[in-house]
Amino acid sequence: MENEIMYYVLYLVLGLLVGGIGTSWYLGKQIRDLKDRMLDKQTIAKLLKDELQKKPKAHKPTRRSTHSKKRKYAGNGKKKSTKGIKIARG
Numbered sequence: 001m002e003n004e005i006m007y008y009v010l011y012l013v014l015g016l017l018v019g020g021i022g023t024s025w026y027l028g029k030q031i032r033d034l035k036d037r038m039l040d041k042q043t044i045a046k047l048l049k050d051e052l053q054k055k056p057k058a059h060k061p062t063r064r065s066t067h068s069k070k071r072k073y074a075g076n077g078k079k080k081s082t083k084g085i086k087i088a089r090g
Helices: 002-054
Strands: none
Touching: none
């Protein structure tokens, strides 16, 4: 009877030991995979950020001025006469 109890305790300890080793191996593998995925995402994000910083930024559209850049006629709409102007002919 005492031998049977000792075997049960021994089997329990061996089962916990094997289960603990298997669990730690499995979870270690899962953690490594997760770290690799995170590293890949961080690397991709870093590369994208670097690439975006290299490109020149587009300027924001500014408000249009009320004045046009075209030359405006400053006269009153009448043509100037050319009667008094001497033209050199050669």
